[in-house]
């Protein structure tokens with residue numbers, strides 16, 4: 001497996017995202033909504049570097065992929081979501097690939113009438129976007145490769161890698 005981003009590079013990217021968050025919200029209380037399961041590392045590392053009154057919630061989104069590269073139907077589970085009405089909400093996900101997951105989440109969470117709703121991703125894959133939505137905060141732009149580690153999985157493995165690696169085409173189905 002090839003290394004795409006080292007532990008040190010990820011650390012620097014998360015610090016940059018934390019600084020952006022703090023500058024953008026200027027002391028206002030925010031609610032961070034992590035997208036399970038891929039965002040757990042980012043959320044855990046991010047929130048410790050953001051000096052704002054903040055709440056944390058999670059939502060589960062899965063796109064039941066037939067293969068690693070073709071997204072399937074998006075299923076969003078809202079059971080674990082806190083009340084978002086009149087909150088400044090920031091959705092945090094691991095990766096923006098086609099963008100269907102983020103777009104679906106934005107549409108779903110808007111219904112709860114947050115005061116503001118913004119989006120953050122650690123990674124944005126180059127040349128894959130299929131929706132008319134841009135993430136507001138992006139840690140890194142990466143080439144179109146299937147990546148794992150730092151929360152991201154292939155068939156539920158590799159999430160615990162401290163760096164980001166790319167699987168070779170013959171390693172993914």
Ligand code: IMP
Nearest residue numbers: 038096097098099100101146147152153
């Ligand atoms: P999208 O809906 O196509 O933007 O895909 C977003 C979701 O697909 C992410 O939340 C990830 O769970 C998953 N995903 C997309 N690309 C990768 C990848 O390279 N590695 C691991 N998961 C990925």
Ligand code: MG
Nearest residue numbers: 035036037038
């Ligand atoms: Mg995901």
